[in-house]
């Protein structure tokens with residue numbers, strides 16, 4: 001798991017954060033056992049923070065780009081009211097199947113709809129408005145995801161973007177992925193129609209609020 005703080009501080013913070021449910025710990029264990037890329041799970045601190053954001057904002061409709069095995073989707077959906085809805089997109093069938101198994105196990109499947117396929121295509125087919133959009137998929141498409149998310153977002157809604165500091169590589173972007181994230185960070189910085197904060201949590205998260 002990528003984190004910008006020391007391992008000791010990260011562990012201390014996790015220890016003092018509300019414990020995860022049995023099912024979420026089981027999901028992390030299964031993902032670790034079966035996937036080399038298990039570090040893609042956003043983890044307990046960011047996940048719990050997402051849960052808080054959904055509760056505080058009283059969001060009812062959420063769009064997630066990047067399901068993986070469904071950890072962040074569960075963290076957010078469990079904070080939605082009974083009539084709330086979360087749509088989550090991913091291109092990969094095998095991880096989406098694991099996610100689905102756990103959505104059913106936790107009965108969150110009633111609130112969660114999975115869309116399998118390239119997220120840009122899925123986003124074209126969706127209708128707004130969403131109260132929260134969480135962007136956590138392929139970085140090369142971040143700018144396009146952001147632009148479409150803005151169209152689908154309600155006034156006063158929130159876009160949350162993960163990995164915006166990209167292990168510090170945004171300070172000196174070299175690879176295409178570094179440049180894509182850096183481009184989005186500049187786009188948001190220069191957009192006077194939004195308010196944003198870049199949090200150096202885990203690998204960096206930006207919260208962007210669309211003006212009401």
Ligand SMILES: C[S@@+](CC[C@H](N)C(=O)[O-])C[C@H]1O[C@@H](n2cnc3c(N)ncnc32)[C@H](O)[C@@H]1O
Nearest residue numbers: 040041042066068071072090091118119137138
């Ligand atoms: C960082 S993981 C998401 C982690 C998840 N949000 C969590 O915290 O548990 C990124 C996901 O984006 C998906 N992805 C990559 N390219 C995609 C694309 N073009 N369309 C949809 N999903 C894509 C990958 O399959 C992967 O599951």
